Amino acid sequence: MKINGFVESSRSYPSPNPQVRLTEITYWSEGLRVKGLLAEPVAKGIYEGLLYLRGGMQGIGMVRPARIAQFASQGLVVFAPYYRGNRGGEGRDEFGGNDRYDAVNGVDVLKQFCRSHRIHIFAFSRGGLMALWTGILRDDITSIVTWAGVSNPKFTYEERIDMRRMMKRVIGGSPTKMPEAYEERSPIAKIKQLNAPILIIHGKKDENVGMHHALLLEESLKAFNKHVETWYYNDFTHFFPSAVNHKIVKSACNWMKLQKG
Numbered sequence: 001m002k003i004n005g006f007v008e009s010s011r012s013y014p015s016p017n018p019q020v021r022l023t024e025i026t027y028w029s030e031g032l033r034v035k036g037l038l039a040e041p042v043a044k045g046i047y048e049g050l051l052y053l054r055g056g057m058q059g060i061g062m063v064r065p066a067r068i069a070q071f072a073s074q075g076l077v078v079f080a081p082y083y084r085g086n087r088g089g090e091g092r093d094e095f096g097g098n099d100r101y102d103a104v105n106g107v108d109v110l111k112q113f114c115r116s117h118r119i120h121i122f123a124f125s126r127g128g129l130m131a132l133w134t135g136i137l138r139d140d141i142t143s144i145v146t147w148a149g150v151s152n153p154k155f156t157y158e159e160r161i162d163m164r165r166m167m168k169r170v171i172g173g174s175p176t177k178m179p180e181a182y183e184e185r186s187p188i189a190k191i192k193q194l195n196a197p198i199l200i201i202h203g204k205k206d207e208n209v210g211m212h213h214a215l216l217l218e219e220s221l222k223a224f225n226k227h228v229e230t231w232y233y234n235d236f237t238h239f240f241p242s243a244v245n246h247k248i249v250k251s252a253c254n255w256m257k258l259q260k261g
Contacts, residue, residue, distance in 0.1 A: 055125025
C-alpha cells in the first residue's frame with residue numbers, strides 16, 4: 001500500500017482557461033486510489049494553495065473544470081478531490097464517512113504542487129462536512145471558507161426528502177435507527193479542535209442546505225472563541241446569480257489571503 005497523498009499518476013486535462021493548466025491526479029488515500037483535478041496558473045510564481053471540496057454525492061455536484069479554473073485565476077494552486085468511488089476512483093462515496101480522509105490526504109497532494117506553505121480550504125454544500133473534518137484532523141490549514149455548507153447530516157436527512165433513500169443506503173439507515181452513524185459524521189462535537197479561521201457564506205433562502213447549518217456552525221465556533229466571520233445574504237438560495245457568485249469568489253479569495261492562519 002502506498003502512503004497517503006502519494007501521486008500514482010497524472011494526465012493533462014482540457015482547460016477552459018488558457019491561463020490555467022489542468023491535470024487529473026490519481027492519488028492514494030487510506031489504501032484506495034482516488035482521483036481529483038489540479039488547477040495551476042500557467043504564469044510562474046509562488047502561489048498559495050487551495051483545497052476545493054465539492055458538494056453533491058457521486059456524479060451529482062461533480063468537480064467542474066471551469067469552477068476550479070476560476071479559483072486558480074485568482075492566483076491559487078487548486079486541488080479538488082472527486083472523493084472515493086467517483087470517476088474511476090476506488091472505494092465508495094460515504095457522504096462524510098471515511099471519505100473525509102480523501103480531503104485530509106488531498107492536502108498532501110496539493111503541497112506537492114504548491115510552493116507556498118499556506119493552504120486554504122474552500123467548500124461548497126456537502127463539502128462543508130469534509131472541510132470541517134479536514135480542519136479538525138490537520139493543524140496546517142491557514143483558513144476555511146464554507147459556502148452553503150452542511151454542518152450536520154441529520155439536518156440534511158430531515159430537510160432533503162429526495163436524498164433520504166440515498167442516505168439510508170450509504171449511512172446504513174435513518175437518524176432514528178442509526179443515530180450514532182449520523183453523529184459520527186457531524187464535526188460539530190469536535191469543533192473545539194479546529195483552529196483555522198472560518199468564513200461562513202450562506203443564502204437565507206437556501207432550501208437545499210438550510211440556514212440552520214450555518215447558524216449551528218457559527219454558534220458552535222463562537223462557543224469556543226474561534227475566529228469566525230459570516231456573510232449571510234437575504235435574497236439568495238443555494239445557487240447565487242452568476243455575476244454575484246463571481247464577485248463573492250473574488251472577495252472570498254482575498255479574505256483567505258489576508259488570514260494569518
